[in-house]
Every structure is written in C-alpha cells, then in structure tokens.
Amino acid sequence: MTRRVLDSWSQPLALTTARSDDGRVEFQLSSNSLGLQVERVCIDARGGRISQLLQFADSDSFHRWCDASGLSASEPHLFDRLMRASLVACAQS
Amino acid sequence: MSPAPNPDPQTADLPDPEHCLDCARDFLGRIQATNDLRRSLEFLWQATHCLGAEVALLATYLHGVESGDSFRMMLACDPQWSTEYERLGSYVCDPWLSYAMRHSEPIRSFELPMPTHAERALTASAETFGFRSVVIVPAPAGASRSRVGMLCLGSSSPHRFEGAAYPTFKLVARGVAMELHEWWLQSMAQALLARTGITERERGLLSRLAAGDSTKAIARAAGQSTAAVHSQIQRLKGKLGVPDRRQAIRIAADNGLLD
Numbered sequence A: 001m002t003r004r005v006l007d008s009w010s011q012p013l014a015l016t017t018a019r020s021d022d023g024r025v026e027f028q029l030s031s032n033s034l035g036l037q038v039e040r041v042c043i044d045a046r047g048g049r050i051s052q053l054l055q056f057a058d059s060d061s062f063h064r065w066c067d068a069s070g071l072s073a074s075e076p077h078l079f080d081r082l083m084r085a086s087l088v089a090c091a092q093s
Numbered sequence B: 001m002s003p004a005p006n007p008d009p010q011t012a013d014l015p016d017p018e019h020c021l022d023c024a025r026d027f028l029g030r031i032q033a034t035n036d037l038r039r040s041l042e043f044l045w046q047a048t049h050c051l052g053a054e055v056a057l058l059a060t061y062l063h064g065v066e067s068g069d070s071f072r073m074m075l076a077c078d079p080q081w082s083t084e085y086e087r088l089g090s091y092v093c094d095p096w097l098s099y100a101m102r103h104s105e106p107i108r109s110f111e112l113p114m115p116t117h118a119e120r121a122l123t124a125s126a127e128t129f130g131f132r133s134v135v136i137v138p139a140p141a142g143a144s145r146s147r148v149g150m151l152c153l154g155s156s157s158p159h160r161f162e163g164a165a166y167p168t169f170k171l172v173a174r175g176v177a178m179e180l181h182e183w184w185l186q187s188m189a190q191a192l193l194a195r196t197g198i199t200e201r202e203r204g205l206l207s208r209l210a211a212g213d214s215t216k217a218i219a220r221a222a223g224q225s226t227a228a229v230h231s232q233i234q235r236l237k238g239k240l241g242v243p244d245r246r247q248a249i250r251i252a253a254d255n256g257l258l259d
Helices: A059-069 A076-091 B017-033 B039-050 B081-086 B095-102 B118-127 B168-196 B200-210 B215-222 B225-238 B246-254
Strands: A017-019 A024-033 A035-043 A049-055 B055-063 B072-076 B133-140 B147-157
Touching: A017 A076, A017 B055, A024 A076, A024 B039, A035 A059, A035 B039, A049 A059, A049 B081, A059 A076, A059 B081, B017 B039, B017 B168, B017 B225, B039 B055, B039 B072, B039 B168, B055 B095, B055 B168, B072 B081, B081 B118, B095 B118, B095 B133, B095 B147, B118 B225, B133 B168, B147 B168, B200 B215, B200 B225, B200 B246, B215 B225, B225 B246
Parallel strands: A049 B072
Antiparallel strands: A017 A024, A024 A035, A035 A049, B055 B072, B055 B147, B133 B147
C-alpha cells in the first residue's frame, strides 16, 4: 500500500487544527453562525482521502461526539490536541 | 443563527411548488453572493429546509485519478452518523454515491436496488439518523468524468417525497444540487488560491502537469527554457508546501482547481 499522509497546507499547524502523530488524521475546527464546525480529514486503508464536514451546536455536543467515537482510547494524543483545539475554536466565536 | 425548525415529519408534505421555487431563488441569490467556505453548512441547512427535507448530505467524489480518490462530505444531520458511516464502509459501500456516479436523474431510495449486504447496512443506519425516505440528486461536475457530486435529502417520514408536488420538487432539487455543488468546488478553489497566492498562470501550469506533460513539453509549448519552467514548478511546490509535483496535483485536484 502506498503510504500517504496529510500533506496539507497548514504548516505550522494552526491552534485550531489537531493532527495524529502519523499524519493520517486531521481535524480542523472553526466557529460559524451555527456553532462549531469541524472538518475531519483522514487517509483510509485504500489510500483515499476522506473529509467529513460536521456541525455542532456547541462544545458539549462536540465532546459527546468525541466520546462516542472512542478517540480517547484509540488516539489519546490526538484526543488531547483535539480538546485543546476545540477550546481555542470556541473562544474565537 | 440556528437551523430553521424542521417540518413535522408526520404531517408535512413537500412544500407548495410556488413556495419551493421562491425559496430556491432566494437561496441561489445567497450562495452567489459569497465564496466563504465557513458558510457551507449554513447553506446546506438552508437548502434542506427550502426543499422540505429534515436532513441532508452533500458529497463530492473525485475518482480514477493518479493522485488517489478523494471523497468529501458535509452533513446536515446528527453528526454521530459520520462515525457510523465510516464504520460501515464509507463511500465504498454507499449505494447513493454508486447511483450518482452512473446517473444524472434524481431517484428516491425505495426505487434503488440494494444488491449488497454492506449497502443495506449503510442505508439501515442512515434510517436511524433521519434518512428514512431519501431522494438522491446527482450533481455531475461539468465536463469532468472524474468528479461527481450528490445531494441526498432525507426525512423521517416514509412518504415525504411522494405526491403531486414531487415532479416540481425534483426539478428544483436538481437545480439546487448542481448550484450548491458548483459553489462548493469554486469556493474551495478560491480559498486555495487565496491561501497560497497561486496565480492563474501557475494554475495553467498545474493543469499541464495534471495532464501528464513533462517539463520539456511545457517549456516547448510556452516558448520558454526548461530551466525557467523547472523554476516555476519549484515555486509552485513551495506555495503549496509539498515536496513533489504529484502532491501538488493532488491538492489542486482535491480543491477543485483542475475541474
């Protein structure tokens, strides 16, 4: 399998971006008129690039989503970065 | 602003065709006034309610290119579904996307064949997140054979997309899907241009590279030296922050710059 990572454009990473250690998953957070907007980008096992753009009414609903995803167990470092990024993004609203 | 209240799934029919047209006209005016990607989800929610649906997803899929597949999706529904969607196989097992890749005519989910177990599992999961009845509206991207878009509109009512108003609804939904998908691609391209400072000339260079032209061939066609074109490519890679031309092409394609 060709090894692909998120060679994305934000170097250095913005405070509202959280990326996994292996560079294969990245979250970009921003506030908008509806609440918190989150884009989750990842490289899947087939080498495809997948992006999901999601809307959360507030940080609580975002944290519930994170809990349900199991990220804190599977990717604890990324989870910590994501929590910090969400604080920054929510503070910008 | 919060999303407008959903129509009552048990009682609401599709909107009156006149209202639907007026709403769509207003909606198209709004998206034409901005390229601000931060408003993407706001626009998707507006389109959803304008068309009398409760939930929706908009996707754009780039496939069959050397730089790899790219699937982007935005959701106007409970975000928990995104986790389920991934768990159940993502776009590879998505029967709605599969349909949109081969057709341009909108279709209701009950009209779709569901041949595989994986596809059935994905649509069953969607049902629990408000996509009980669904209209899949393909949004072909111009002349591009590599990219397809789709708008999926859903309701928890099993018969929402039926009745006398459906033909007009289908017509309006088709227009909204095409316009919204096109707006998304253009906004992504504009955002990338603004972020990187790539010029129109460099965009043309990217297109040549994506077409497989060598440095020598590009130089010959432009009446420039190979060294000059090589230097332009180096500058382009620097702007995109990537080490090679393959990744430069991937970012450009992914963001709608080559469509």
